[in-house]
Amino acid sequence: MLEQWHNGYVTKIVNETHNTRRFWIQVPxxxxxxxxxxxxxxxDLPIHEKKNKRWRSYSIASCPNGSNTIELVIVLLEGGAGTTYLFNEVREGSELLLRGPLGVFILPEALDRDLFLICTGTGIAPFRSMAHFIHKHQVPHRNIYLIYGSRYIKDLLYPDEMxxxxQELPDFQYIPTLSREDSPSWTGRKGYVHTVYEEMLxxxxxxxxxxxxxxxxxDEAKQRILAMGYDRKDIHLELYG
Structure with a gap:
């Protein structure tokens, strides 16, 4: 059974970086x-006559907290009809039609192995939700590595929070890695995410x-992880764009 559609209301919008925004949506x-x-x-955005051309999906960036408000973090895509509408037309107080929650990109029942959360850009959204959930509910876990690829320091989402x-979540490591940053102030990892998990494993x-x-x-991560001898069943994916 498909989830029904609900009216959501945008209660708050914050510019997170030069091209990403955080939207808080309340679903009464x-x-x-x-x-x-x-x-x-x-x-369901009013950007096309055909239903399936109006639909845009976004991971929930907030952690379940018993309220009816969720947070989405969205990057403005050049020429993207959906994000152009969200950035240009949507204000605090705007109404949005949505359905969900959907998807099976969720944590395993038992966190009985090390957890590698590997992302780029706004792909950090579901992992932010997972990490806060593990912390809030003191879910027993092994090591958790959040390996986050971006181009520049200015592109990182939620860096201070992570x-x-x-500091607060035992055995949680936040590892941002930047592919194009040449500022001397950046002392963290440089390059792509793949080198990081391959070294660690x-x-x-x-x-x-x-x-x-x-x-x-x-695609590249999946190939490399399989090449290291891991099983397909160990790999879970959520594609963006």
Missing amino acids: DKEPFDFKPGQFVTL QQLQ ADRKPAYFFLCGWKAMI
Whole structure:
């Protein structure tokens, strides 16, 4: 059965970086808006006559908290009809038609292996939700590595919050890696996400892999993880764009 559509109301909008915005959406007829960390909602935007050309899906970036408000973090895509509408037409108080929560990109029942959360860009959204959930509910876990690829420092989403979470959540490591940053002030990892997890898994220890972001990164990560001898069943993906 497909989820029904609900009216949502935008209660707050914040510019997170030069081209990403955080949207808080309240869904009055879902109290609470209950979802599993990693799930997404689909918006029906008035950008086309055909229904399926109006639908855009976004991972929920907030953690389930018993309220009926969720947060989405959205990047403005050049020439993208959906994001252009969201950035140009949607204001605090705007109404949005949505359905959800949807999707099976969710944490395993037991976190009995190391967890590799590998993402680029707004692909951090479901992992932010998962990490806060694990922290809030003190879910027993092994090591958790959030490996986050971006081009420049200015593109990183939630960097201070993730550093703070690294202080508070035992065995959680936040590892941003930048592919184009040449500022001397950046002392973190440089390059792409793949080098990071390959180095960390030189000993081939048991792990779960969650991949979220652009297709090129996900395709490459999947090939590399399989080439290291891991099983397809250990890899979970959520494609963007």
